[in-house]
């Protein structure tokens with residue numbers, strides 16, 4: 354009893370939010386100074402979803418709005434990393450500050466070394482206007498690198514003008530990149546197969562700009578024609594009437610990069626051109642974002658609150674032995690918010 358009344362017993366719990374707030378404020382200040390170590394640490398905090406990370410995201414929210422976010426997606430091996438580096442180089446030459454986030458579990462970024470000498474970027478320590486971060490992929494609850502949006506917020510708050518986000522175009526991640534980018538570049542290669550197949554797979558729909566990379570190879574012109582015809586046949590436009598342009602490129606030789614950048618800028622200008630439409634698109638993205646965040650919180654609370662890890666471990670042997678069915682097991686779970694609240698205490 355007496356222990357409850359002393360400050361010492363209460364201070365760890367009571368002091369925790371204060372400490373997180375103070376550390377977040379310190380990190381936010383580091384971001385404002387564009388301090389590289391603060392940037393790296395801040396991304397780790399948001400990636401790990403720590404209390405400091407959450408406080409930080411709240412603190413920087415108001416001033417993370419001005420960066421341009423370009424998503425670069427497409428099949429593995431299509432040249433996304435090469436293209437991202439070529440674009441980053443071009444932007445750096447124009448004096449723009451560039452942050453890169455790479456969400457590709459199949460080929461982790463190594464800051465340029467991966468690309469050999471031709472498209473080598475200065476390393477982080479050589480160029481303060483360039484920052485590369487490879488995002489870790491996540492376990493079952495988070496999806497692939499679900500903190501990418503949050504990391505882009507950190508980079509935006511650290512004054513990067515452009516944030517290039519590379520995601521490997523497989524399943525869900527394509528849809529995610531639409532939500533976190535202003536402009537999506539879809540990188541296809543002649544060997545991607547015909548455009549109609551790609552359209553059927555629902556991938557073409559996410560493109561604001563098509564990049565036909567590896568145009569030095571056989572079949573680039575045919576793919577370009579196929580995409581153009583497919584766009585025409587389907588009268589395809591992005592919501593709001595944007596017709597995605599098609600840019601040939603040879604990323605390794607830095608050919609066509611200027612044109613890709615020009616089309617990305619044109620798309621951004623188009624977004625800005627109509628304030629009402631821009632507002633609507635922003636709200637749509639914000640809504641999807643909020644739903645994702647809310648679902649994530651709900652899922653975690655329910656999962657933890659229902660003690661699902663433990664129940665799963667207990668049930669697995671019996672389900673495997675067909676003693677109980679998965680359906681009965683599911684029906685037995687205490688999946689309601691009251692249970693979740695009770696379980697958290």
Ligand SMILES: Nc1nc2c(ncn2[C@@H]2O[C@H](COP(=O)(O)OP(=O)(O)O)[C@@H](O)[C@H]2O)c(=O)[nH]1
Pocket residue numbers: 427428429430431432433434435436460566567568569570602603604605606
């Ligand atoms: N021939 C050719 N090869 C390219 C081109 N762009 C990238 N590559 C090569 O394609 C391979 C995959 O590139 P990478 O950028 O890692 O692809 P990612 O998996 O989409 O990020 C590498 O060996 C690159 O050098 C291009 O325009 N032409």
Ligand SMILES: [Mg+2]
Pocket residue numbers: 433434435457460519
């Ligand atoms: Mg890559």
